[in-house]
Amino acid sequence: GQSLEQPSxxxxxEGAIVxxxxxxxxxxxxxxxxxxxxxxxxxxxLSYNALDGLEETGRFSSFLSRSDSYGYLLLQELQMKDSxxxxxxxxxxxxxxxxxxxxxx
Amino acid sequence: DTEVTQTPKHLVMGMTNKKSLxxxxxxxxxxxxxYKQKAKKPPELMxxxxxEKLSINxxxxxxxxxxxxxxxxxxxxxxxxxxxxxxxxxxxxSQVDYGYTFGSGTRLTVV
Numbered sequence: 001g002q003s004l005e006q007p008s009x010x011x012x013x014e015g016a017i018v019x020x021x022x023x024x025x026x027x028x029x030x031x032x033x034x035x036x037x038x039x040x041x042x043x044x045x046l047s048y049n050a051l052d053g054l055e056e057t058g059r060f061s062s063f064l065s066r067s068d069s070y071g072y073l074l075l076q077e078l079q080m081k082d083s084x085x086x087x088x089x090x091x092x093x094x095x096x097x098x099x100x101x102x103x104x105x
Numbered sequence: 106d107t108e109v110t111q112t113p114k115h116l117v118m119g120m121t122n123k124k125s126l127x128x129x130x131x132x133x134x135x136x137x138x139x140y141k142q143k144a145k146k147p148p149e150l151m152x153x154x155x156x157e158k159l160s161i162n163x164x165x166x167x168x169x170x171x172x173x174x175x176x177x178x179x180x181x182x183x184x185x186x187x188x189x190x191x192x193x194x195x196x197x198x199s200q201v202d203y204g205y206t207f208g209s210g211t212r213l214t215v216v
Contacts, residue, residue, distance in 0.1 A: 043148060091203065
Protein backbone atom coordinates (compact mmCIF):
# COMPACT_ATOMS: atom_id res chain seq x y z
CA GLY A 1 0.00 0.00 0.00
CA GLN A 2 0.88 3.64 -0.06
CA SER A 3 0.59 6.49 2.40
CA LEU A 4 1.53 10.13 1.99
CA GLU A 5 1.81 12.76 4.69
CA GLN A 6 1.62 16.49 4.17
CA PRO A 7 0.77 19.38 6.50
CA SER A 8 -2.93 20.14 6.70
CA UNK A 9 -2.60 23.92 6.58
CA UNK A 10 -0.03 26.55 5.64
CA UNK A 11 -0.45 30.32 5.78
CA UNK A 12 1.80 32.89 4.13
CA UNK A 13 1.69 36.48 2.93
CA GLU A 14 1.61 37.77 -0.60
CA GLY A 15 5.04 37.87 -2.20
CA ALA A 16 6.51 35.32 0.17
CA ILE A 17 7.89 31.84 -0.52
CA VAL A 18 6.23 28.75 0.90
CA UNK A 19 7.25 25.09 0.92
CA UNK A 20 4.75 22.25 1.20
CA UNK A 21 6.34 18.96 2.22
CA UNK A 22 5.24 15.44 1.40
CA UNK A 23 6.67 12.25 2.84
CA UNK A 24 5.61 8.93 1.46
CA UNK A 25 5.69 5.23 2.18
CA UNK A 26 4.99 3.08 -0.84
CA UNK A 27 5.32 -0.53 -1.87
CA UNK A 28 6.31 0.61 -5.36
CA UNK A 29 7.28 4.16 -6.22
CA UNK A 30 6.78 5.66 -9.67
CA UNK A 31 7.33 9.35 -9.01
CA UNK A 32 5.76 12.24 -7.11
CA UNK A 33 3.17 14.55 -8.59
CA UNK A 34 1.56 17.72 -7.30
CA UNK A 35 -1.94 19.02 -7.94
CA UNK A 36 -3.67 22.30 -7.10
CA UNK A 37 -7.36 22.50 -6.37
CA UNK A 38 -9.31 25.70 -5.76
CA UNK A 39 -12.51 25.58 -3.75
CA UNK A 40 -15.30 24.27 -5.97
CA UNK A 41 -12.88 23.46 -8.77
CA UNK A 42 -11.16 20.42 -10.19
CA UNK A 43 -7.59 19.35 -9.40
CA UNK A 44 -5.01 20.73 -11.82
CA UNK A 45 -1.71 18.98 -12.48
CA LEU A 46 1.29 21.13 -11.47
CA SER A 47 4.42 19.01 -11.67
CA TYR A 48 5.96 15.54 -11.66
CA ASN A 49 9.32 14.30 -10.36
CA ALA A 50 10.47 10.85 -11.40
CA LEU A 51 14.09 11.40 -10.48
CA ASP A 52 15.84 13.11 -7.58
CA GLY A 53 16.27 16.83 -7.88
CA LEU A 54 14.44 20.02 -8.58
CA GLU A 55 11.95 20.68 -11.37
CA GLU A 56 11.04 24.31 -12.04
CA THR A 57 7.92 25.56 -13.76
CA GLY A 58 7.59 29.31 -13.48
CA ARG A 59 6.88 30.33 -9.89
CA PHE A 60 6.44 26.71 -8.84
CA SER A 61 9.22 24.20 -8.23
CA SER A 62 9.07 20.63 -7.02
CA PHE A 63 11.79 18.55 -5.42
CA LEU A 64 12.22 14.85 -4.84
CA SER A 65 14.61 12.79 -2.75
CA ARG A 66 13.98 9.09 -3.28
CA SER A 67 16.47 8.08 -0.61
CA ASP A 68 14.54 10.14 1.97
CA SER A 69 11.07 9.28 0.57
CA TYR A 70 10.42 12.99 0.61
CA GLY A 71 9.44 15.73 -1.71
CA TYR A 72 8.21 19.28 -1.60
CA LEU A 73 6.43 21.88 -3.65
CA LEU A 74 7.93 25.37 -3.52
CA LEU A 75 5.78 28.34 -4.42
CA GLN A 76 7.53 31.66 -4.93
CA GLU A 77 6.23 35.22 -5.21
CA LEU A 78 2.95 34.12 -3.69
CA GLN A 79 -0.21 35.63 -5.08
CA MET A 80 -3.72 35.68 -3.61
CA LYS A 81 -4.85 33.32 -6.38
CA ASP A 82 -2.44 30.67 -5.03
CA SER A 83 -4.82 30.15 -2.07
CA UNK A 84 -5.97 26.59 -2.72
CA UNK A 85 -5.49 23.00 -1.64
CA UNK A 86 -2.34 21.22 -2.80
CA UNK A 87 -2.13 17.44 -3.06
CA UNK A 88 0.92 15.24 -3.54
CA UNK A 89 0.39 11.95 -5.39
CA UNK A 90 2.83 9.05 -5.53
CA UNK A 91 1.48 6.98 -8.38
CA UNK A 92 -1.54 4.70 -8.69
CA UNK A 93 -3.74 7.67 -7.92
CA UNK A 94 -2.95 7.68 -4.20
CA UNK A 95 -3.14 11.24 -2.96
CA UNK A 96 -2.03 12.82 0.27
CA UNK A 97 -4.76 14.40 2.38
CA UNK A 98 -3.95 17.82 1.00
CA UNK A 99 -2.49 21.07 2.31
CA UNK A 100 -4.70 24.13 2.43
CA UNK A 101 -2.63 27.17 1.56
CA UNK A 102 -3.98 30.55 2.61
CA UNK A 103 -2.25 33.61 1.18
CA UNK A 104 -2.88 36.80 3.11
CA UNK A 105 -2.36 40.36 1.84
CA ASP B 106 -8.71 20.14 -27.27
CA THR B 107 -7.02 19.75 -23.87
CA GLU B 108 -10.14 19.35 -21.76
CA VAL B 109 -12.10 16.67 -20.05
CA THR B 110 -15.81 17.44 -20.19
CA GLN B 111 -18.24 16.11 -17.62
CA THR B 112 -22.02 16.26 -17.61
CA PRO B 113 -24.13 17.07 -15.78
CA LYS B 114 -22.43 19.58 -13.49
CA HIS B 115 -25.01 19.07 -10.76
CA LEU B 116 -27.33 16.14 -10.10
CA VAL B 117 -29.91 15.52 -7.41
CA MET B 118 -31.32 12.02 -7.33
CA GLY B 119 -33.51 9.93 -5.09
CA MET B 120 -32.36 6.65 -3.63
CA THR B 121 -34.52 4.67 -6.06
CA ASN B 122 -33.44 6.57 -9.18
CA LYS B 123 -31.11 5.46 -11.96
CA LYS B 124 -28.88 8.10 -13.48
CA SER B 125 -25.66 8.30 -15.45
CA LEU B 126 -22.65 10.57 -15.34
CA UNK B 127 -20.83 11.22 -18.58
CA UNK B 128 -17.23 12.10 -19.36
CA UNK B 129 -15.53 12.88 -22.66
CA UNK B 130 -11.92 13.56 -23.65
CA UNK B 131 -10.42 14.21 -27.08
CA UNK B 132 -6.74 14.25 -26.16
CA UNK B 133 -6.16 10.66 -27.28
CA UNK B 134 -5.32 9.65 -23.73
CA UNK B 135 -5.16 5.88 -23.21
CA UNK B 136 -6.46 5.86 -19.62
CA UNK B 137 -9.62 7.25 -18.05
CA UNK B 138 -10.52 7.37 -14.38
CA UNK B 139 -13.44 7.91 -12.04
CA TYR B 140 -12.82 9.47 -8.64
CA LYS B 141 -15.06 10.34 -5.74
CA GLN B 142 -14.20 13.38 -3.65
CA LYS B 143 -15.79 14.42 -0.38
CA ALA B 144 -15.39 17.95 0.97
CA LYS B 145 -11.93 18.72 2.33
CA LYS B 146 -10.68 15.26 1.29
CA PRO B 147 -8.44 14.07 -1.55
CA PRO B 148 -9.84 12.41 -4.65
CA GLU B 149 -10.48 8.71 -4.03
CA LEU B 150 -9.94 6.40 -6.98
CA MET B 151 -12.93 4.30 -8.02
CA UNK B 152 -12.21 2.86 -11.48
CA UNK B 153 -9.51 2.93 -14.13
CA UNK B 154 -9.98 2.09 -17.78
CA UNK B 155 -6.88 1.50 -19.86
CA UNK B 156 -7.32 1.15 -23.62
CA GLU B 157 -11.08 0.86 -23.01
CA LYS B 158 -10.70 -2.10 -20.67
CA LEU B 159 -11.44 -1.95 -16.95
CA SER B 160 -8.07 -2.35 -15.29
CA ILE B 161 -8.75 -1.24 -11.71
CA ASN B 162 -11.89 -1.44 -9.59
CA UNK B 163 -11.14 -0.22 -6.10
CA UNK B 164 -13.75 -2.37 -4.37
CA UNK B 165 -16.51 0.02 -5.29
CA UNK B 166 -20.09 -1.03 -4.40
CA UNK B 167 -22.07 -2.49 -7.30
CA UNK B 168 -24.51 0.41 -7.21
CA UNK B 169 -21.79 2.22 -9.19
CA UNK B 170 -21.30 0.71 -12.65
CA UNK B 171 -18.71 2.10 -15.07
CA UNK B 172 -18.81 1.83 -18.83
CA UNK B 173 -16.33 2.82 -21.51
CA UNK B 174 -18.15 2.85 -24.88
CA UNK B 175 -15.05 4.04 -26.76
CA UNK B 176 -11.65 5.62 -26.23
CA UNK B 177 -13.13 9.09 -25.73
CA UNK B 178 -16.13 8.36 -23.53
CA UNK B 179 -16.58 7.16 -19.99
CA UNK B 180 -19.87 6.72 -18.17
CA UNK B 181 -20.73 6.02 -14.57
CA UNK B 182 -24.14 4.47 -14.06
CA UNK B 183 -25.74 5.06 -10.70
CA UNK B 184 -28.51 2.99 -9.13
CA UNK B 185 -29.97 2.76 -5.64
CA UNK B 186 -27.48 5.17 -4.14
CA UNK B 187 -27.31 6.13 -0.50
CA UNK B 188 -27.13 9.63 0.97
CA UNK B 189 -23.48 8.97 1.92
CA UNK B 190 -22.71 8.66 -1.79
CA UNK B 191 -23.28 12.41 -2.13
CA UNK B 192 -19.95 13.84 -3.31
CA UNK B 193 -18.09 15.41 -6.21
CA UNK B 194 -17.47 12.80 -8.90
CA UNK B 195 -14.43 13.55 -11.00
CA UNK B 196 -13.41 12.06 -14.30
CA UNK B 197 -9.80 12.24 -15.43
CA UNK B 198 -7.66 11.05 -18.29
CA SER B 199 -3.95 10.53 -18.85
CA GLN B 200 -1.55 9.17 -21.42
CA VAL B 201 0.93 7.94 -18.85
CA ASP B 202 0.63 7.04 -15.16
CA TYR B 203 0.84 10.61 -13.96
CA GLY B 204 -0.29 14.05 -14.99
CA TYR B 205 -4.01 13.41 -14.88
CA THR B 206 -6.28 15.92 -16.60
CA PHE B 207 -9.44 16.28 -14.54
CA GLY B 208 -12.89 17.34 -15.61
CA SER B 209 -14.76 19.92 -13.56
CA GLY B 210 -16.81 17.20 -11.91
CA THR B 211 -20.42 16.35 -11.21
CA ARG B 212 -21.69 17.43 -7.81
CA LEU B 213 -24.08 14.65 -6.80
CA THR B 214 -26.65 14.91 -4.04
CA VAL B 215 -28.61 11.81 -3.05
CA VAL B 216 -31.85 12.53 -1.23
